[in-house]
Amino acid sequence: MRSRGDRALDKSRWFAVPACVAAPGSRRFIAVAGNIGVGKSTLVRFLARDYNLTPRYEPNEGNPYLKDFYADMRRWSFHSQVYFLAKKFRIHQELSETEERVIQDRTIYEDAEIFAENLYRRRQMSKRDYQTYRDLYESIVRQLRPPDLMIYLTCSMRTVRKRIKMRGRPEEQAIPIGYLRRLQQLYDSWFERYDRSETVVIETDKLDYIQDLVHRIDLRRRVEKVLR
Numbered sequence: 766m767r768s769r770g771d772r773a774l775d776k777s778r779w780f781a782v783p784a785c786v787a788a789p790g791s792r793r794f795i796a797v798a799g800n801i802g803v804g805k806s807t808l809v810r811f812l813a814r815d816y817n818l819t820p821r822y823e824p825n826e827g828n829p830y831l832k833d834f835y836a837d838m839r840r841w842s843f844h845s846q847v848y849f850l851a852k853k854f855r856i857h858q859e860l861s862e863t864e865e866r867v868i869q870d871r872t873i874y875e876d877a878e879i880f881a882e883n884l885y886r887r888r889q890m891s892k893r894d895y896q897t898y899r900d901l902y903e904s905i906v907r908q909l910r911p912p913d914l915m916i917y918l919t920c921s922m923r924t925v926r927k928r929i930k931m932r933g934r935p936e937e938q939a940i941p942i943g944y945l946r947r948l949q950q951l952y953d954s955w956f957e958r959y960d961r962s963e964t965v966v967i968e969t970d971k972l973d974y975i976q977d978l979v980h981r982i983d984l985r986r987r988v989e990k991v992l993r
């Protein structure tokens with residue numbers, strides 16, 4: 766087992782940290798976390814196919830507050846975040862209760878610890894709204910059965926930008942690098958604190974399992990150790 770200090774030092778390598786883990790063989794609920802464009806959906810697709818897991822991608826049906834939110838963030842951030850939280854709560858419960866082996870693309874923890882937190886820090890959510898939101902989130906989290914395994918993907922900002930460009934979604938092309946960096950800092954500090962599941966960090970800058978057979982074999986070998 767590794768200590769927290771080792772975790773920080775070992776960011777560039779693979780490792781697994783047992784925490785409140787399920788018994789080997791019962792790892793049914795796997796989650797993939799990480800910044801915009803880091804490669805979550807790609808990994809979920811790959812692992813779901815190769816290991817017969819049911820994928821659960823981020824819901825993309827419309828948040829009814831989103832249009833208002835973009836017009837006046839401070840006014841609508843709370844509503845919009847509570848909407849996302851409610852959606853993710855329901856999904857998380859379904860996943861933790863199902864008999865199937867599932868893999869989730871982005872977790873409820875990220876909604877609160879990264880995205881809502883960022884809005885508050887950027888003063889796009891007021892203090893009282895944030896406190897109410899956190900209260901609700903913390904009550905929800907206490908009720909949840911955490912994933913059995915949390916896969917955390919990281920890569921450099923340079924790679925994230927390259928991938929966002931390559932993916933080519935028009936609405937993403939103007940995402941400021943400062944925004945991605947701020948999210949990354951929140952991600953790193955959240956993950957340092959995260960101890961609800963066994964965790965694996967995958968550094969994806971040089972991991973081209975889509976094109977490169979050797980990388981694919983390496984990925985499988987490492988993932989299989991923790992997927993049993």
Ligand SMILES: Nc1ncnc2c1ncn2[C@@H]1O[C@H](COP(=O)(O)OP(=O)(O)OP(=O)(O)O)[C@@H](O)[C@H]1O
Nearest residue numbers: 800801802803804805806807928932969972973974
């Ligand atoms: N290991 C990898 N090597 C090379 N390219 C990759 C890798 N992983 C993902 N990509 C590419 O990077 C782009 C972004 O990946 P993906 O859509 O999986 O990110 P994401 O984390 O799901 O993003 P979002 O948070 O916006 O949903 C895609 O074009 C994908 O093909």
Ligand SMILES: [Mg+2]
Nearest residue numbers: 805806807870
């Ligand atoms: Mg995705």
